[in-house]
Amino acid sequence: MDKLSNILSVMEDYAVKHGIPILSKENGKLLQEVASAIQPASVLEIGTAIGYSTLLLTATIASGGKITTIEQNTERIEIARQFLSQAGVLNQVEIIAGDAGQIVSRLAGYFDLVFIDAAKGQYLDYLHKVMDKLSPGAVVIADNVLFRGWVSDDKVPPKRFRTIVKRLRAYLDFVDSDPRFKTTIWHIGDGMAVSYYQGETKT
Ligand SMILES: C[S@@+](CC[C@H](N)C(=O)[O-])C[C@H]1O[C@@H](n2cnc3c(N)ncnc32)[C@H](O)[C@@H]1O
Numbered sequence: 229m230d231k232l233s234n235i236l237s238v239m240e241d242y243a244v245k246h247g248i249p250i251l252s253k254e255n256g257k258l259l260q261e262v263a264s265a266i267q268p269a270s271v272l273e274i275g276t277a278i279g280y281s282t283l284l285l286t287a288t289i290a291s292g293g294k295i296t297t298i299e300q301n302t303e304r305i306e307i308a309r310q311f312l313s314q315a316g317v318l319n320q321v322e323i324i325a326g327d328a329g330q331i332v333s334r335l336a337g338y339f340d341l342v343f344i345d346a347a348k349g350q351y352l353d354y355l356h357k358v359m360d361k362l363s364p365g366a367v368v369i370a371d372n373v374l375f376r377g378w379v380s381d382d383k384v385p386p387k388r389f390r391t392i393v394k395r396l397r398a399y400l401d402f403v404d405s406d407p408r409f410k411t412t413i414w415h416i417g418d419g420m421a422v423s424y425y426q427g428e429t430k431t
Contacts, residue, residue, distance in 0.1 A: 232287065235315045239280045248304065250280040251345070252417040255371060259343065262367060262422055263288035268340035270363070273297040274328045274354050275346030279308030279321075285343065286317040295321045296335065298328040298346070332357040339363060344370040348392045351399040366425040368409070373400055374419025 229237070243250045251259065259281060263271075269290040276282055276299035285295055299305050305323055312318040324331055328346050332354055340363045344351050351370055362368070378385040378393045379400065385393045400421060403411040408427030414420045 232283070232315060235311060236280065236283060239278055239283070239311055242278060242307070243280065248277050250277055251284070251371060255414075255417040255420050256281065256284050258414060258416065258420055258422075259369060260284050260288055262369060263341055266340060266365070266367060267293075269293040270337060270339050271295040271341045271343065272332075272335070272339040272358065272361075273343045273345070274332065275299065275344070276308050276323060277301075277304050277345075279312045279323075281343060281345060282308065282321055283312060283315055283317065285341075286312075286315070286320050289320065293320065296324065296339075297321060298324045298326065298331050300325065300327050300346075329353055329357075335361060337361065338366075340366050342366065342368045344368065345372070348372055348375060349395045352395060352402055355399065355402070362425045362427070364425070364428060368403070368421075368423045368425060370399065370403075370421045370423075372396075372418040373413065373421045374415065376418065379419065380413075380415075 263285055267290045271285055273282055276297040282295055282297050305325055312321055329350055338361050342358055344354055373396055374380050375393060375396050378389055379396045403409045403423040408425060409423040411421055411423040
């Protein structure tokens, strides 16, 4: 097993042991495939957890590229730092601590790839806040968009999930109907939406 696979495997075990939600292997593979195809120079990840998807993404970025990742749980940030340092990629990653809803609007620069994997009820808010920071041809990937099957079905979800399901449906409606995006929804894991941005960036 190479060093990267070894660390990823340790992270998977850590996540299971500590009940931390990270990407499934299948969804991780799709994330890497989509990212590798565009070799982004600048990535924004919303929801770092212990840095598992961050590490997957470091293998896909252009030489000299950078990943900005946001996480509000300080304990997880510390663990992410340790794993990314062990993998020798911490210099390619900036971890910003705090609430993504506030941080995203304050970010400067443009992103070639945005990976949304934090508060499911806030996906559309994150997207609205990052729209003027998308490079032409950027891709926006959102995990868990089908949320246990409730989002695509016409079933009425249990009361405790209603707001999340309503908001995820609003996210999917937006990326499906806005002409600036071309979106594919992958029915793998908990569902992953891959949206190619075809609009102009603001100047
Ligand atoms: C599903 S996990 C991320 C998993 C990670 N992307 C991976 O696959 O390795 C979601 C993370 O988002 C964080 N999070 C949730 N709401 C947030 C917010 N408003 N701002 C920043 N981070 C948030 C949680 O603390 C959690 O660690």
